[in-house]
Amino acid sequence: MSIKSALVTGGAGFIGSNLVDLLLSNGISVRVIDNLSTGRVEFLTNAQKNPNFQILEADLVADSIPDSLFAGVDVVFHLAANADVRFGPLNTSRDLEQNTIATQRVLELARRNQVKKFVFSSTGSVYGESEVVPTPEYAPFPVQTSLYGASKLAGEGLVSAYAEAFDMQTWIFRFVSILGPRYTHGHVFDFISQLRIDPNTLRVLGNGQQKKSYLHVKDCLSAIMLGLSAGNSKVNIYNLGIDGTCEVKDSIYWITTQLGLQPTINFGTESRGWIGDNPLIHLDVKKISNLGWKPSHTIEESVKDTVRFLQDNTYLFEKAPND
Amino acid sequence: MSIKSALVTGGAGFIGSNLVDLLLSNGISVRVIDNLSTGRVEFLTNAQKNPNFQILEADLVADSIPDSLFAGVDVVFHLAANADVRFGPLNTSRDLEQNTIATQRVLELARRNQVKKFVFSSTGSVYGESEVVPTPEYAPFPVQTSLYGASKLAGEGLVSAYAEAFDMQTWIFRFVSILGPRYTHGHVFDFISQLRIDPNTLRVLGNGQQKKSYLHVKDCLSAIMLGLSAGNSKVNIYNLGIDGTCEVKDSIYWITTQLGLQPTINFGTESRGWIGDNPLIHLDVKKISNLGWKPSHTIEESVKDTVRFLQDNTYLFEKAPND
Numbered sequence: 001m002s003i004k005s006a007l008v009t010g011g012a013g014f015i016g017s018n019l020v021d022l023l024l025s026n027g028i029s030v031r032v033i034d035n036l037s038t039g040r041v042e043f044l045t046n047a048q049k050n051p052n053f054q055i056l057e058a059d060l061v062a063d064s065i066p067d068s069l070f071a072g073v074d075v076v077f078h079l080a081a082n083a084d085v086r087f088g089p090l091n092t093s094r095d096l097e098q099n100t101i102a103t104q105r106v107l108e109l110a111r112r113n114q115v116k117k118f119v120f121s122s123t124g125s126v127y128g129e130s131e132v133v134p135t136p137e138y139a140p141f142p143v144q145t146s147l148y149g150a151s152k153l154a155g156e157g158l159v160s161a162y163a164e165a166f167d168m169q170t171w172i173f174r175f176v177s178i179l180g181p182r183y184t185h186g187h188v189f190d191f192i193s194q195l196r197i198d199p200n201t202l203r204v205l206g207n208g209q210q211k212k213s214y215l216h217v218k219d220c221l222s223a224i225m226l227g228l229s230a231g232n233s234k235v236n237i238y239n240l241g242i243d244g245t246c247e248v249k250d251s252i253y254w255i256t257t258q259l260g261l262q263p264t265i266n267f268g269t270e271s272r273g274w275i276g277d278n279p280l281i282h283l284d285v286k287k288i289s290n291l292g293w294k295p296s297h298t299i300e301e302s303v304k305d306t307v308r309f310l311q312d313n314t315y316l317f318e319k320a321p322n323d
Numbered sequence: 324m325s326i327k328s329a330l331v332t333g334g335a336g337f338i339g340s341n342l343v344d345l346l347l348s349n350g351i352s353v354r355v356i357d358n359l360s361t362g363r364v365e366f367l368t369n370a371q372k373n374p375n376f377q378i379l380e381a382d383l384v385a386d387s388i389p390d391s392l393f394a395g396v397d398v399v400f401h402l403a404a405n406a407d408v409r410f411g412p413l414n415t416s417r418d419l420e421q422n423t424i425a426t427q428r429v430l431e432l433a434r435r436n437q438v439k440k441f442v443f444s445s446t447g448s449v450y451g452e453s454e455v456v457p458t459p460e461y462a463p464f465p466v467q468t469s470l471y472g473a474s475k476l477a478g479e480g481l482v483s484a485y486a487e488a489f490d491m492q493t494w495i496f497r498f499v500s501i502l503g504p505r506y507t508h509g510h511v512f513d514f515i516s517q518l519r520i521d522p523n524t525l526r527v528l529g530n531g532q533q534k535k536s537y538l539h540v541k542d543c544l545s546a547i548m549l550g551l552s553a554g555n556s557k558v559n560i561y562n563l564g565i566d567g568t569c570e571v572k573d574s575i576y577w578i579t580t581q582l583g584l585q586p587t588i589n590f591g592t593e594s595r596g597w598i599g600d601n602p603l604i605h606l607d608v609k610k611i612s613n614l615g616w617k618p619s620h621t622i623e624e625s626v627k628d629t630v631r632f633l634q635d636n637t638y639l640f641e642k643a644p645n646d
Contacts (some may be wrong), residue, residue, distance in 0.1 A: 040433050089488040092434070096427050100477060104419050111415070127464075140461040141450075143558050145487045150480030154423060157473030160451075164468045165412040165598050235466050302640075 003074045007031045007115075009060060009106055012078030014182045015121065017047070018217050019077060022225070025051050025073025031069055031163055035059040036081065040316075043182050070113035075228070077119045078106045081152075084185055085125060086274045088147030095151035103155035107162045119171045119228060120159045124213075124241065125149035126174060134284035137174070137237050141260050145278065156237075163234040171231055173224055176241035176283055179302040180217035181309045184316055187248065188306045193317055195263060201264045203258075204270040206273030208249035211280045213241045216297035216305065223293050230291050243284035246299045248273075254300050258307040326397045330354045330438075332383060332429055333403030337505045338444065340370070341540050342400060345526065345548070347373050353393055355401035357383040357403065363639075366505050369583025383425040393436035398551070400442045401429045404475075407508060408448060409597045410468030418474035426478035430485045442494045442551060443482045447536075447564065447606050448472035449497060459609035460497070474623050479560075486557040492600045494554055496547055499564035499606055502625040503540035507639055510571065511629045514578055516640055518586060523552045525579075525586045529596030531572035534603045539620035539628065546616050553614045569622045571596075577623050580629040 004257045006023050011032030023030050029052035032044070032171065036057055047053045056265040058065055060080055070076070082098040102118065110118055126149050127135045128142040156172050161169040178185060194202055220240055230309040249267075256263060272281045297305065310316065329346050333339040334355030339362065346353050354373035355367070359380055370376045381388055383403055393399070405421040418465060426443065433441055449472050450458045451465040465475040478494050486493040486597055501508060543563055550561045572590075594602045620628065633639065 088484065092431055092485075093427065096424070100423065103420070104416065108415055138463040141464055143560070144480040144483040147481070147484045147488065150477070150484040152478045152515070154473070154477030155466040157476045158419070159468045160467040161411065161473040162415075165470065237466070256474070 003028055005029045005069060005073050006075050006077060007033070007073045007103050008077045008079060009033045010039060011055065011110050012036055012041060012044055013079060013113065014184055015178055015217055015220065016079045017043035017182055018053050018180070019221055019224070020044065020047050020053070020078070022221050024052060029053070029318050032056070033058055033060065033065065033069065033072065038083070038184060040184070041088040042129060043179050051201050060105050060143055061097050064247040065105070065109055067109065067113055067254070070109045070115055071114050073113070075117035075119060076106065076110045076115050078103060079121045081121065082148070085146050085148035092147060095147040099148070099151035100158070103293045104158050107158055111162060111166050111168060116157060116167065117228070119173070119224065122152045122153060122156050122172050122174045123149065124176050124239065124281050125278065126153045126156065129278055133280060134243070134282045135239070136284035137239055137287055146275070160235045169231070170235050171228055172237045173227065174239050174283065175220065176215050176281055178220050179214045179306040181305070182217070183309060184304045187251065188255060188303060190311065192206050192259070192307065192310050193251065195259060195261060196317060199236070199261050200263050202252065202265045204248065204252065204265060204267045206248065206268050206270050206277065208247060208252065208265075208267045208278065209271065209279075210248045210273060211245040211282065212248065212251070213245045213282050214299045215295060216302040219295035223288050225295050226291050227288060239283040239285050240287045240288060241285050242299060243285055244299065245280070245282045251303050255307055258304050326351055328352045328396050329398050329400060330356070330393060330396045331400045331402060332356045333362060334378065335359055335364060335367055336402060337507055338501055338543065339402045340366035340478060340505055340539055341503070342402070342544055342547070343367065343370050343376070345544050347375060349401050352376070352436045354396065355379070356381055356383065356388065356392070356604050361406070361507060363507070369539060373551065377631060380617045383428050384420050388428070388432055390432065390436055393432045393438055396436070396438050398440035398442060399429060399433045399438050402425060402444045404444065405471070408469050410472035412598050414561065414614065415470060422474035423477040423481070424472070427481050430481055433484060434491060435490050439490065440492050440551070441482060441485070442496070442547065443478060445475045445495050445497045446472065447497050447499050447562065447604050448601065449476045449479065452601055456612050457566070457605045458562070459607035460562055460610055469598075483558045492554075493558050494551055495558065495560045496550065497560070497562045497606065499536040499538050499604055501540050501543050502537045502629040504628070505540070506629045506632060510574065511626060512597040512633065514575065515582070515630065515633050518582060518584060519640060522584050523586050525575065526589045527571065527575065527591060529591050529593050529600065532594065533577065533596060533600065534568040534605065535571065535574070536568045536605050537622045537625050538563060538618060539625040542597055542618035542620055546611050549614050550611060561611045562606040562608050563611060564608050565618050565622060566608055567622065568603070568605045574626050577626045581627050582634070
């Protein structure tokens with residue numbers, strides 16, 4: 001790999017901090033921008049010991065970012081985002097600001113400072129409720145069903161247009177939900193939060209039959225690094241997921257088993273857990289698999305690994321510093 | 324039609340002012356918001372005489388828009404936009420601001436004031452360089468090739484997500500280039516501008532073989548009104564174009580013939596006229612045609628009608644008031 005210097009936005013977050021550690025372990029120097037709204041400095045404890053690491057605490061939309069931070073960078077990994085799909089209708093401008101406008105700011109900083117490679121973390125939510133399942137990258141033109149998906153689709157459009165207009169090669173990775181160490185939000189977190197308060201009752205949004213695909217963060221990162229080394233188009237788009245799904249109720253079983261609990265489970269009646277929830281997410285991952293990538297964790301292993309991490313790091317259930 | 328009151332953003336513009344006249348002639352009261360950046364008060368001379376008409380000169384991004392303007396409105400036609408695809412790389416935030424952020428502002432005003440129908444003017448540019456031509460609404464997931472297309476795709480995503488999250492029915496019309504009375508920008512305007520300075524020479528961006536589809540504004544509006552009355556989904560998406568294309572050099576022949584000129588024509592060598600130019604735009608219009616819509620102007624008639632309008636309104640070649 002010819003990359004010597006990388007910049008990671010959202011580098012104190014779940015996926016970001018795992019990426020930072022991976023890059024540093026490969027001898028790549030890493031600069032991080034993070035506003036620490038959901039990121040945790042604790043995740044960068046090891047990185048902070050490395051002389052090739054530096055972090056700027058700043059907000060991509062509200063703050064002015066110095067050009068010098070982007071100078072000499074070979075690749076930008078733009079992972080900073082509002083990653084919670086559920087609350088769009090309660091705050092209708094947050095996804096636009098944090099996912100779309102922030103992406104344009106980072107693209108502009110990259111362009112102005114001659115960064116030639118740009119990696120964007122997108123989401124399977126951009127497919128809306130596709131009629132084609134598993135859903136491939138070239139699925140029919142989707143209709144958006146959430147402000148989160150819409151804001152990420154907008155980010156994808158910006159990334160692609162920059163690649164076309166300027167001398168910049170780009171990667172768009174459409175993730176399913178990611179699990180594993182440093183996971184701090186999503187259904188596993190929410191269920192354990194509930195069970196810490198009342199170990200005997202679990203309330204579930206939706207009827208528990210939503211089918212979801214979950215990928216382990218280590219498998220996600222190995223796919224990103226492979227896609228980055230293999231992609232030779234202006235715009236390289238890859239689905240990242242696992243070839244299979246589980247139902248929410250399967251996941252609940254694995255979580256409670258790992259915790260040693262047998263709570264009463266109160267399911268909702270809706271097929272969707274919330275407005276914009278997709279009752280079936282299953283991405284076609286042939287494109288990345290054809291490069292030789294294979295995930296090393298099943299969904300069950302990913303769920304259980306996440307539970308173990310949260311059991312070992314209960315401080316994450318305290319109120320986040322900037323909340 | 325059960326619509327009694329409409330709000331038209333960009334109502335002083337080319338398509339907007341034609342729509343305003345059509346709505347008023349159908350007894351619908353009309354409110355317009357326009358920042359007059361490219362819109363012209365001259366286009367609303369007739370509308371201004373109608374007691375059912377009112378206009379607010381305001382910018383959708385920079386100015387605060389009073390909620391009262393949206394109260395009691397049955398349908399919002401959101402036509403305000405930066406409509407020029409060419410200058411994206413020179414001003415990388417304009418499309419984002421005027422097409423994406425402005426759309427979210429208008430959606431939010433509509434939602435907050437219980438407007439139940441929302442019409443969005445999108446563009447065939449959202450298909451990028453589709454491999455499927457003529458391009459249908461359900462073409463494969465496109466890759467954006469211009470900041471303009473990306474910004475309109477982002478607007479579409481917002482419109483769809485609002486329809487899903489809130490009690491709002493939406494229409495997305497993807498236009499080819501529109502021609503006809505009150506046309507003020509685009510290749511016909513640019514060519515006549517050049518020929519007014521030097522009637523003997525015409526410089527053309529690109530090799531003149533770009534294939535484009537042009538629709539007359541009257542046909543565009545009849546399609547919008549038909550789509551609006553027929554669409555019964557949360558999100559109704561229609562291509563609006565003509566079943567055929569011309570080459571840029573055909574259009575030049577019609578323009579110069581109508582002007583009675585025989586200039587020397589200097590073509591470029593590129594298949595694209597500018598970065599993000601699509602050398603082949605041809606939308607599949609079966610979906611709107613199946614509702615019984617038929618355009619009443621050929622491309623040649625649309626071009627010539629536009630030239631006649633510009634010959635009769637040479638004041639449009641003077642510097643625009645807010646330029």
